[in-house]
Amino acid sequence: MDIFNTFLNWPVFVDALPMLLKGLWITIKLGALSIVLGLIGGLMLALCRLYGPTYIRGIAIAFIDVFRAIPLLVLLIVIYYALPFIGVRLTSFTAATLALTIVSSAYAAEIFRSGIEAVPKGQFEAARALGLNYFWLMGDVVLPQAIKIVIPPITSNSINVLKDTALASVVAMPDLLKQATQAQALAANPTPLIGAAVIYILLLLPLVRLVAVFEKRFAER
Known part of the structure; x- marks a missing residue:
């Protein structure tokens, strides 16, 4: 067999495409939910680390440091396979979402x-001079400026979350990689894996280019 029949077998790809599209939909749902929850959690952690009481700051710092250090695969295995021993049983989708959200929020918190720290201190002083309380200060003055600053790294982090969804296959979740692996086994041909790789590229390449556009635009400003 030549390389095209082995790795680029069109009939095999066509047969596997329904499975790949089903896995793609699950990957998109998992990635989107984890990104949204990770951004919310990351923002809350950042605010706790910067402005919370001393013990809250300590907890936030410990959370961020620990879950940035733990490999996602290890955390995913612990959540899915170890928690049942203490009576906590989660579906593969829930376990994957939880693991991705925890790690994503830790990285988003630092971003x-x-x-927030890049916003000039004069903005804080001017807002306080106008009598704005903490919530109005953050909501109307600080966060709008900070979000513009962090859009490029946040987008990069979101891309990493989407790529990391492939690790969910280790807990038997039928995501894109898992479906491609099953299709490969059924066809006894690696073409479905090549097809999954192409789908990942088509999904992520526009986001990668979007990061470059954001970085260029903010650099010009």
């Missing part, structure tokens, strides 16, 4: 923190 948001750097963005």
Whole structure:
């Protein structure tokens, strides 16, 4: 067999396409939910680390440091396979979402923190001079400026979350990679894996280019 029949077998790809599209939909749902929850959690962690009481700051710092250090695959296995021993049983989708959200929020927290700290101190002083309380200060003055600063790194982090969804296959979740692996086994041909790789590229390449556009635009400003 030549390389095209082995790795680029069109009939095999056509047969596997329904499975790949089904897995793609699950990957998109998992990625989108994890990104949204990770951004919310990251923002809350950043605010707790910057402005919370001392013990809250300590908890936030410990959370961020620990879950940035733990490999996602290890965390995913612990959540899905170890928690049942203490009576907590989660579906593969829930376990994957939880693991991705925890790690994503830890990284997003540092991104948001750097963005907030990049806002000039004069903005804080001017807002306080106008009598704005903490919530109006953050909502109307600080966060709108910080979010503009962190858009490029946040987009990069979101891309990493989408790529990391492939690890969910280790907990038997039928995502794109898992479906491609099953299709490969059924066809005894690696073409479905090549097809999954192409789908990942088509899904992520526009986001990669979007990061470059954001970085260029903010650099010009």
